[in-house]
Amino acid sequence: MRVSKIMKLTVVAFLVLALIGCAKGNEAAEKVGGEKTVPQETGPVNLTMYQAAAFTEAEFQKYIAEPVKKKYPNITVTMIFKQDAKMQHEEMLNQLITANNVPDMLYIDAGALQLARKLGLAYDLNDLAKSRQFDWSRFDANGLDAIKQEGSNGEMFSVPFSLNVFGLFYNKDIFDKFGVPYPKDGQTWNDLVEVGKKLERSEGGVNYRGFAPGAFNLFSSPLSLAYVDAKSGQARLQTEGWKKAVDAYKMILDLSNDKSGGVLPFFQNRNIAMLPNSVNLINNIQAAIDKGAVLNWDLAQYPSYPGLPNVGPQTTVPSMAISATSKHKDAAFQVIDYLSSLDVQLLLARNGRVSALKDPELKTQFGADFPGLKGKSVQSVFKSTPAKSAPQSDYDDIVNKALNQAVTDFAKGKYSDSNTALRAAEDAANQAIQAAK
Numbered sequence: 001m002r003v004s005k006i007m008k009l010t011v012v013a014f015l016v017l018a019l020i021g022c023a024k025g026n027e028a029a030e031k032v033g034g035e036k037t038v039p040q041e042t043g044p045v046n047l048t049m050y051q052a053a054a055f056t057e058a059e060f061q062k063y064i065a066e067p068v069k070k071k072y073p074n075i076t077v078t079m080i081f082k083q084d085a086k087m088q089h090e091e092m093l094n095q096l097i098t099a100n101n102v103p104d105m106l107y108i109d110a111g112a113l114q115l116a117r118k119l120g121l122a123y124d125l126n127d128l129a130k131s132r133q134f135d136w137s138r139f140d141a142n143g144l145d146a147i148k149q150e151g152s153n154g155e156m157f158s159v160p161f162s163l164n165v166f167g168l169f170y171n172k173d174i175f176d177k178f179g180v181p182y183p184k185d186g187q188t189w190n191d192l193v194e195v196g197k198k199l200e201r202s203e204g205g206v207n208y209r210g211f212a213p214g215a216f217n218l219f220s221s222p223l224s225l226a227y228v229d230a231k232s233g234q235a236r237l238q239t240e241g242w243k244k245a246v247d248a249y250k251m252i253l254d255l256s257n258d259k260s261g262g263v264l265p266f267f268q269n270r271n272i273a274m275l276p277n278s279v280n281l282i283n284n285i286q287a288a289i290d291k292g293a294v295l296n297w298d299l300a301q302y303p304s305y306p307g308l309p310n311v312g313p314q315t316t317v318p319s320m321a322i323s324a325t326s327k328h329k330d331a332a333f334q335v336i337d338y339l340s341s342l343d344v345q346l347l348l349a350r351n352g353r354v355s356a357l358k359d360p361e362l363k364t365q366f367g368a369d370f371p372g373l374k375g376k377s378v379q380s381v382f383k384s385t386p387a388k389s390a391p392q393s394d395y396d397d398i399v400n401k402a403l404n405q406a407v408t409d410f411a412k413g414k415y416s417d418s419n420t421a422l423r424a425a426e427d428a429a430n431q432a433i434q435a436a437k
Contacts, residue, residue, distance in 0.1 A: 045075045045331045050096070050103040052089050052112035053318045054280070057081070060107075063353070067344050068335050075331060079107070090115055104326040105335070106158075109318055111397050113150050113157055116321060118394070123324040124155040128333040138340075140358045142315040142386045149392045158319035159336050160356035162348055164278045166218070166313050167381035168192075168300040169266065169285075174199060174208055174273040183274060185301035185380050186310065189248055192274060192303050196255050199273040209272045212262020213252040216407045217400055218276070220245035221313035222305055224390040227399035227429075235399045235429035237422045246407060246418040248305070253411045267295050276302055279381050282352050286372040298376055301383045312384030317356065354381075395433045402429035 051060070060079045068077050080103055082092045089112060096102055097119065106116055116122045129136070136144060136156075143160040150157050168183055175182050180198050187195075196210025213219050223245055229236040263281065266272045267288045275281075279299075289295060302312045320339065322332045338344065345355040345362060352370035355362040363382050367373035406415070406425035415421040 040072075040334060041328070041331045042074060045328055047075065047077045047105060047328055047332055047335065048080055048101075048103040049077055049105040049107055049320075050080045050093065051082070051107050052093075052115070053107055053109040055079075055107055055318070056283075059353075062351070063344065063348055064339060067347065068338065071338050072334070075335060077105075077335060090119070093119055093121070102323055102325045104323055104328050104332050106321040106323060107161070107318065108158060108321055109316060110146065110150065110392065113319075113321065114392075114394050114397060116157070116323075121321075121323045121325065122157045123322050123326075123329070124151070124157060125159065125322060125333065125336075126154070126156055128322070128329060129156065132333060132337055134333075134337060138357055138359070140315070140356060142389070143317045143356050146315050146317045146389050147319060149389050158317075158321040159340060160317045160319050161339060162318050162356050163354040164280060164316040164318065165354050165381050165386075166276065166302040166384070167279050168302055169275045169277055169281060169297055170300060171266070171270060171273050172296045172298055173270070178208075182298070183300040185383055187301070187303055188306050188309075189252070189303045190306055193252060193255065196252070196274065200255055206271055207258065209256045209258060209262070209265075211252050211255055211274050212266065212272050213249060214262065214276045216245075216249055216404055218278075218313055219249050221390075222308060222311050222387045224314060224387045226391045226393075227396045227403070228391075228393035228433075230391060230393070233393070233395070233433070235395075235402070235426045235433065237399070237403060237426040237429070238419070242403075242422055243418050244305075246410065246421060249407060250411060250418070267293060267297075270295060279352075279354065282367075282370065282372055286370070289372060299378060299380050301380045304384065308387075310384050311387050313387060314389050315386040319356075395429075395436065398432045398436060399425075399429040402426075402432060 049064070057079065065077050065079070068075055080096070082089070093115070102121065106112065106121065108116065113122065139160050140163060143163050147156060147158055147160060170183055172182065178199055178201060180195060183192060183195065192211065199208055199210035201208045220242070223241050225239070225241045225245065226236060228234065262272050262275045263277065263284065266275045267285045285295060285297065304311050320336050322329055322336070326332055340356070342357065342359065345357050346365060349355045349362040349365045350367070350369040352367045352373060354366065363379070367376070367378045403425045406421045406428070409415060410418065410421035415424065
């Protein structure tokens with residue numbers, strides 16, 4: 001009897017110790033260095049990522065390939081770039097699909113996501129996110145809202161990597177040359193048109209331009225206008241909102257006889273005084289300076305529409321998606337999870353890319369390690385509140401193309417007024433939508 005009791009107690013003790021050991025084992029599996037983990041692929045994993053949004057090879061190595069390899073030595077990420085800069089992403093992706101070489105991941109923007117859906121590559125990340133206890137709440141609300149707009153039934157097709165925010169770049173030498181005060185934060189387009197008029201000069205064989213307004217889709221973005229009517233599925237451009245945007249854009253273009261784009265002339269020819277653009281332009285400026293260009297520039301807050309003080313363009317979000325056909329979805333999301341970490345996002349921020357996270361310290365650290373931003377008014381780019389994301393559709397790119405063409409033709413005198421231009425754009429867009437169905 002006594003031996004039986006001892007044996008029973010021994011078995012119970014053994015079971016208790018086993019349970020404690022299992023509990024400790026599970027805790028170790030969930031936490032390593034204070035970070036949550038889940039079962040991971042331990043063998044060599046080669047992931048390919050297609051570049052469908054602006055991103056250089058150097059940026060890819062610095063912000064994705066190298067950090068991932070350091071964190072997970074068994075995972076190698078390789079970026080696939082278009083074979084020809086003039087090639088369309090759809091053509092390149094179709095070639096990869098035909099060759100059975102579909103990338104595991106996609107580095108995309110909203111337009112590229114629409115293409116991924118068209119080609120059957122888009123994949124809802126909700127289940128993967130849930131399995132890794134992925135914290136969506138750490139992201140900037142505007143950026144996250146832009147991602148949510150991509151899905152019609154709660155799908156999350158991508159994870160924000162960084163944010164595109166916007167500012168007003170200006171050439172200080174031109175302002176100094178003509179004795180005009182520098183742009184201030186909080187100014188409207190109308191304010192800056194008056195400034196631009198003072199800088200439209202021709203001197204010493206150089207034609208100076210006060211303003212290059214940038215791309216029309218960026219210029220109109222603060223108004224949060226839909227391209228397509230949600231009910232009819234047709235282009236909807238003959239509205240007061242679009243008319244307001246087209247008329248304001250034409251007002252700026254009419255300041256100069258030169259209707260050409262402004263990015264290259266701004267930092268190469270140095271004859272454009274003001275250029276509203278994405279803050280990512282700092283990379284182009286720095287590259288030009290590294291090659292010997294002399295440019296005395298600074299930043300101010302992105303101008304706003306009258307009646308919409310301190311409202312800037314909608315947030316656009318370079319993001320990371322996983323292909324529906326990938327055989328390494330878990331490893332791909334493991335990579336995405338790490339690239340969303342504070343460590344990697346701080347690396348981005350300090351080197352002049354705006355973090356996708358909402359941590360205010362990342363804005364404070366913006367550009368700290370970027371040589372070309374020393375002494376620049378970098379915090380001005382954060383003073384505007386991004387406009388609300390406009391409703392999206394699968395045909396936005398088609399409508400945007402028709403609209404841009406009509407705006408260009410209007411600027412060149414093909415149409416007598418904005419109403420006629422918008423009618424032509426809407427008709428052309430609807431024909432293109434019908435052909436695409």
